[in-house]
Amino acid sequence: MAEARQNDPRATLLASAPLRMGLAAGLTGFIHANGWRIRAHDHWVDHDEEYYFTRIVWEFPDDISSIEVRERVDASLSKDQQLTWQLWFDNQPTRIAVFVTREMAHLYEMAMHCISGLWHAEIAMVISNREDLRAETERFNLMFHHIPITEANKAEQENKQLRLLQAENIDLVVLARYMQIVTDKLIGPFQNRIINIHHSMLPAFAGAKPYHQAYKRGVKLIGATSHYVSEELDAGPIIAQDVAPVTHRKSVEELVQIGRQLETRVLARATKLHVEHRVIAVSGRTVVFD
Amino acid sequence: MAEARQNDPRATLLASAPLRMGLAAGLTGFIHANGWRIRAHDHWVDHDEEYYFTRIVWEFPDDISSIEVRERVDASLSKDQQLTWQLWFDNQPTRIAVFVTREMAHLYEMAMHCISGLWHAEIAMVISNREDLRAETERFNLMFHHIPITEANKAEQENKQLRLLQAENIDLVVLARYMQIVTDKLIGPFQNRIINIHHSMLPAFAGAKPYHQAYKRGVKLIGATSHYVSEELDAGPIIAQDVAPVTHRKSVEELVQIGRQLETRVLARATKLHVEHRVIAVSGRTVVFD
Amino acid sequence: MAEARQNDPRATLLASAPLRMGLAAGLTGFIHANGWRIRAHDHWVDHDEEYYFTRIVWEFPDDISSIEVRERVDASLSKDQQLTWQLWFDNQPTRIAVFVTREMAHLYEMAMHCISGLWHAEIAMVISNREDLRAETERFNLMFHHIPITEANKAEQENKQLRLLQAENIDLVVLARYMQIVTDKLIGPFQNRIINIHHSMLPAFAGAKPYHQAYKRGVKLIGATSHYVSEELDAGPIIAQDVAPVTHRKSVEELVQIGRQLETRVLARATKLHVEHRVIAVSGRTVVFD
């Protein structure tokens, strides 16, 4: 994690609640009262909805265990019925399951960030509906699970996926151009914990072959959108978006390539924001403390 | 025009034709044979369609009139039945009609570029369906025509617009948030000479209030697209596009404002490209020699 | 101002102080205690320096005058010796003096934002060392002061400038390509209230003709930086920066033009941030609540 440069362990709290007096003071006061040192503190108030969102990072001495810190936070915050909160510790890296089919770029990008320590995360497993990326996965000493999906076995295979995710205490699922639609069976237990990436054009093109359509309209920008997966296809809360400029000189194949590289970058940005506990999803959109 | 810094007059040729041997050599050879000096020469070949597009800018001595240059070009190029070409001279600024309703930002932007000489163009008239911008138009000593449109009088009023455009030898119509749909009556005679601007989001939002929808989805980018007007609404050849980054902190009103300023910038960019004769529209897309 | 869409008057507070318990709660508590409604509240803590920065916008009923609001704020906050604060009301637009020489683009941009009401500001005067922009200034019904500067009269003429600024209660000076160096005589009384713009390249080019040098190195980006003016030339706190992409196809003249348009955009962005009271300058850098 970017901020974790000190020796002392760190905790990160994401919290939200209906706005009311003393809310922020209560949270920071509790941390101060324990003698802990706040290292980052951001907030946002939705003044239309009168709702408060915050992210607080603090250091605590290493003679207290993270279990005890969690107990103290729980004892203090659970009294507040209206407060929704989550707590993480930097001695517990985010455990990621990457779902792939044939594209290897996302896997390389994420493996590099995890292995180098740039992300406070580890790829606990790679799940694929095909065998294509087994060798590439094993290159990074990662576990590869081949779970082929047919129309007939989809429900059963998703159960298998779910059992694997739960057995390995997966925190986050990243769909890295996994060419299958994920259903409620996974979305339910992993609400706002499955990240997807898809291309997006200005204007949008309905139907098949979006890059062919984009070429035919002569678009000057190719876009990509990364979002949490919701039950409505490609309509979940957006985490990150970006575009790349293109010209009439680019062929359809080059547009596809430019789009793919952009998607890798945007998916990595969204995953990093999630892994650093900077994202709160609420009412179909995200608050991103960047 | 950016390149017109020399004292000698300049001609700009845009041409396209089915690709064949000797095409480029013929064009540049003709210019050299006249003793004229090429200042810029760009081309693009669509190798799938086997089609050639080029833009050539040259200087000629001021003891030859632009009429004579045109005659020589005409005599040389008109022999080639397959060649489509257009020729402009920098002693003839592009004459622009700006269609407005209530937004003044585009008018200021374009007035500044024309008055300062940055664009080789002049605003020959402002046409509006409302009176709102009369004073702002007259501030720049520009002609303001109020042509109110109702369902009943639309056909008749479009005839009036067309007569004005033709009487004043208008080269280019810029729809600067003109809140009326322009019909075939104008589009026909001004094919690829009417530029429009509209917002565009990733993903696109169908229906009304796109900024409200964009806010609700928590988009991280606001976009704008400028294009030539075609008979199908908002589906003409795209000239320029850009995006502006936004965050959850921005209200709907702020998104609208950010979008408006982006639109001003993108419309100005598209108009500049047209005024500098850098755009060839073909088969629903544009070749932009930037 | 983007947020001022309600009918009730608004106040904006920028404040900073050494970090300590209860600081934020004290500020928001005071506003709540008066029964006023917070519309925006952002903060940033510099955890290395243990320093707190905040921006709070609130609405108050129009049966209280802004004078009374200021008195209550003053009574409450002035007790705190360590707190630095500033307060603005949206019935008092920021009064801007624009210093120009020959370039008119910035003037058009700012006039448009002020006249349209997009910025909560007014151009109270234009000061120039030359006569060139008198007509353009008067086009917008703005006061134009010609104050020519020579080596001999510089001190005296700066006194004259200062008297004008003070007589007209100027809040902000914008140097819009004013081709004179401003000295301590103005910088002193207008600390962090004079905004300048200059080009900036990657890499930087020392000496004269930076665009010629940039062309010769074949830079792919042209940059612009807007900052508060400090006594060390071009070294004041940076407010906004941006770049524009360029290619080998652009001549020196085109690079200059692209740079100028970028500068207009970046200077407008910086001025808007200041006018919306979003910037706190501290220790040579800025905290920008965007």
Place this chain on the structure above:
Amino acid sequence: MAEARQNDPRATLLASAPLRMGLAAGLTGFIHANGWRIRAHDHWVDHDEEYYFTRIVWEFPDDISSIEVRERVDASLSKDQQLTWQLWFDNQPTRIAVFVTREMAHLYEMAMHCISGLWHAEIAMVISNREDLRAETERFNLMFHHIPITEANKAEQENKQLRLLQAENIDLVVLARYMQIVTDKLIGPFQNRIINIHHSMLPAFAGAKPYHQAYKRGVKLIGATSHYVSEELDAGPIIAQDVAPVTHRKSVEELVQIGRQLETRVLARATKLHVEHRVIAVSGRTVVFD
């Protein structure tokens, strides 16, 4: 290579010469006369220097060897004393030597592009002055050469590097945060074939710890520049540049991280442009046919 989607082999020619009549027609005429099919053809004329630059890609039937194509090109073009040209075939991937020290991100990025076939290139070896990245290199089954450098042995070790590069027919050297200065001994034989990356700020900061200086000035953009290595340090022809936006919220450590990721992206972009034979370096700048 982006364009190499057809089954027929392809040749890419980069050529430049003093501008004169018939130059372009001669080149394309020669290709047509052989019955080969042009797939991409771009050019640029420096009208100030009267110099012509071009890139032509064509397909030829697979019953002709690339050796024979080269002989025909050589026979045709070598008659022209003033023409400088280079020819590549897509059955001969660019052989890259990557020089590293401790940073692994560039290696992952380049390995992914080469292994996936996205780049028409192969990493023939990794050279390092340290052992740190041996395991990461071998993960991709690449040859790792540890060549430690001291002040005493630098000349001798550079000879060793040079022998390795020549023995393995290296086309391109990429300095991927190699923490040693490369001298004329390598630059001479690899003129415009050594690519480097470095951070660049607006404004530039002389001396040590540029990110600390950037933080202290509160820059809003972090930049990176990739260029060919010339004898003057960091002054070679620029190939690609980009920036990333930052805010006051980012610590020095985060600025460093953002800079590193940007550098990875810009170095990859520059290397891709070189590998696709899109870059001609001339007089200290580059012509990039993108």
